[in-house]
Amino acid sequence: MSNPSLSGQPQVEVAKPKKSKKKLLIILAVLVIAVVVMKQLGIFQYFSIENITKLTVWINSFGMIGPIIYIFLWIAACVFFLPGLPVALLGGLAFGPIYGTIYSSIGSTLGCLTAFLVARYAARSMVEEWVSDNEQFKKIDEGVKTQGWRMIMITRLVPVFPFNLQNYAYGLTKIDLKTYAVVSWVCMLPATIAFSFAGGSVVSGQGDLTKTLMYLGVAAVFFVLLSLLPGFIKKRHKV
Numbered sequence: 001m002s003n004p005s006l007s008g009q010p011q012v013e014v015a016k017p018k019k020s021k022k023k024l025l026i027i028l029a030v031l032v033i034a035v036v037v038m039k040q041l042g043i044f045q046y047f048s049i050e051n052i053t054k055l056t057v058w059i060n061s062f063g064m065i066g067p068i069i070y071i072f073l074w075i076a077a078c079v080f081f082l083p084g085l086p087v088a089l090l091g092g093l094a095f096g097p098i099y100g101t102i103y104s105s106i107g108s109t110l111g112c113l114t115a116f117l118v119a120r121y122a123a124r125s126m127v128e129e130w131v132s133d134n135e136q137f138k139k140i141d142e143g144v145k146t147q148g149w150r151m152i153m154i155t156r157l158v159p160v161f162p163f164n165l166q167n168y169a170y171g172l173t174k175i176d177l178k179t180y181a182v183v184s185w186v187c188m189l190p191a192t193i194a195f196s197f198a199g200g201s202v203v204s205g206q207g208d209l210t211k212t213l214m215y216l217g218v219a220a221v222f223f224v225l226l227s228l229l230p231g232f233i234k235k236r237h238k239v
Contacts, residue, residue: 052086052093059094066094067103074107078115081164084108088192092199097215100196108192109185112167116180119171136161137169144173149183151175156187158230190229194222 062069070091077087087107091100140161143151152175155161170180201215 048083049086049089052089055086055090056093059090067099070094070103071107071110074104075111075114078108078111078164078167079118084163085195088195089199091192092196092201093203095200096203097197097200097218100200101193104192104196105185105189108188109181112184112188113177113181115164115167116171116177119168121171136165137172140166140169141173144170144175149175149179152180152183153187154233156184157226158233190222190226194219194226197222 059066059070059073070087073090074087076082077084088104091104091107094100095103140151140155143154147154152170155166197215197219201212201219
């Protein structure tokens with residue numbers, strides 16, 4: 001009779017850590033290469049409100065593939081903890097309010113999903129170290145257990161939870177990918193519209209005061225909505 005200790009099971013147990021380690025190294029290598037390339041291209045220096053004009057010119061220089069570059073820019077911002085405000089405004093400035101909203105919505109959602117998947121499948125141990133002593137992550141984790149998808153809504157709409165940290169933190173919770181994607185998209189949409197129309201009013205409204213005021217009006221409505229929602233949610237859910 002064969003000895004259980006010599007069966008294939010121990011080999012599988014040993015192989016799993018090696019496979020996980022290999023996957024982590026590959027992900028880290030890809031991220032490092034991406035950082036180096038972006039640094040060489042001078043992209044990081046543009047991630048500020050002061051450089052928003054330069055960033056707009058840079059995006060427009062790509063012509064027809066500009067929207068694709070912009071979407072990847074959103075993904076990079078989410079994965080590398082870069083400021084999201086310049087990228088959010090950039091959509092409207094580079095593509096106008098309507099297309100800016102569409103491209104920004106796609107980019108920010110894909111960025112959130114990328115960070116989520118990195119945390120859940122590729123670099124879980126590393127992300128766990130980042131958030132192990134973080135009180136905000138503990139609130140998110142407990143909130144998911146008690147509130148489910150409502151916790152995603154709360155953290156997306158109440159600005160007390162850092163946006164980029166959320167994306168990684170949710171990858172460590174038990175929330176399923178589909179729920180995370182849909183709720184994140186819906187809850188980020190008001191801010192996406194507000195910033196895209198604010199930026200779009202500068203470009204699409206040039207020479208047309210009526211159009212400029214209309215776009216600014218739409219942006220103002222959503223900014224007011226965003227300012228009121230946190231108080232309502234805090235009161236209702238006792239955040």
